Amino acid sequence: xxxxxxxxxxxxxxxxxxxxxxxxxxxxxxxxxxxxxxxxxxxxxxxxxxxxxxxxxxxxxxxxxxxxxxxxxxxxxxxxxxxxxxxxxxxxxxxxxxxxxxxxxxxxxxxxxxxxxxxxxxxxxxxxxxxxxxxxxxxxxxxxxxxxxxxxxxxxxxxxxx
Amino acid sequence: xxxxxxxxxxxxxxxxxxxxxxxxxxxxxxxxxxxxxxxxxxxxxxxxxxxxxxxxxxxxxxxxxxxxxxxxxxxx
Numbered sequence: 679x680x681x682x683x684x685x686x687x688x689x690x691x692x693x694x695x696x697x698x699x700x701x702x703x704x705x706x707x708x709x710x711x712x713x714x715x716x717x718x719x720x721x722x723x724x725x726x727x728x729x730x731x732x733x734x735x736x737x738x739x740x741x742x743x744x745x746x747x748x749x750x751x752x753x754x755x756x757x758x759x760x761x762x763x764x765x766x767x768x769x770x771x772x773x774x775x776x777x778x779x780x781x782x783x784x785x786x787x788x789x790x791x792x793x794x795x796x797x798x799x800x801x802x803x804x805x806x807x808x809x810x811x812x813x814x815x816x817x818x819x820x821x822x823x824x825x826x827x828x829x830x831x832x833x834x835x836x837x838x839x840x
Numbered sequence: 841x842x843x844x845x846x847x848x849x850x851x852x853x854x855x856x857x858x859x860x861x862x863x864x865x866x867x868x869x870x871x872x873x874x875x876x877x878x879x880x881x882x883x884x885x886x887x888x889x890x891x892x893x894x895x896x897x898x899x900x901x902x903x904x905x906x907x908x909x910x911x912x913x914x915x916x
Contacts (some may be wrong), residue, residue, distance in 0.1 A: 765909055767867075
C-alpha cells in the first residue's frame, strides 16, 4: 500500500451544510476508489488566488491516505466528475507526517466544535469508535482541543478573511 | 586551480536557505514561496533568490503546484 497526500478544494458554501458533512463525502469518495483514510486536517478557509468555477472563497482539506497506485487515477476521474470538489492535488509521500498544531484559527474552531460537544457526552475512547477510518485524527484532536472547551460552544464558524 | 573551484562551491552552499536544513520546500508553505516570487507572481531567478540548483527546481515545482490548487496566483 502506498502512502498519499491529497489536498481537496471545496466551495465554502458547501461547508455550511454542517460540520463534518463535506469531510464524510470526501471520505466516501476515497473509500469508493479503494483507499483508506489515515488522517484528515481541516485546512484554511481562504480567498482563492483566482476564480475557480465561479467561486472566490474555498475551503481546503488535507487528507492522508493509503492505497494502490490505481487509486489515484480513479480518484482523479471521480474528482473531475464530482460537483463538490473544485480541485484536488495528490502526491505520493514516503511517510505520513505527525499532526502539527497550526495557527489557522477558523479551521481549528470548526473542528473543535463537534469534538468538544462529543467530549462532554462521552470519553475520548468512544470517539475513536465513531469514525474508525480517522482513528489517528480523533485521538489527536481531544488532546489538543481539550484545552479550549469553554470557547467552542458559543462560537459559530467565523470568517476572518472577508 | 582545483582548490579555487572547491572554494566557490563551498560558499554557494551557505547561501541557499533550504540547504541550511531548517526549511523544507512545500507547496503548502505559501509565505515562504511568496518571498521567492515577484509582486507580479513570477518566479525569481536563481541569481536573485540565492537558491542552489536542486532547491530552485523544487521551488519551481512547488510554486506551480500552489498555483494549480489556488494558493498562489498565476498573474498578479
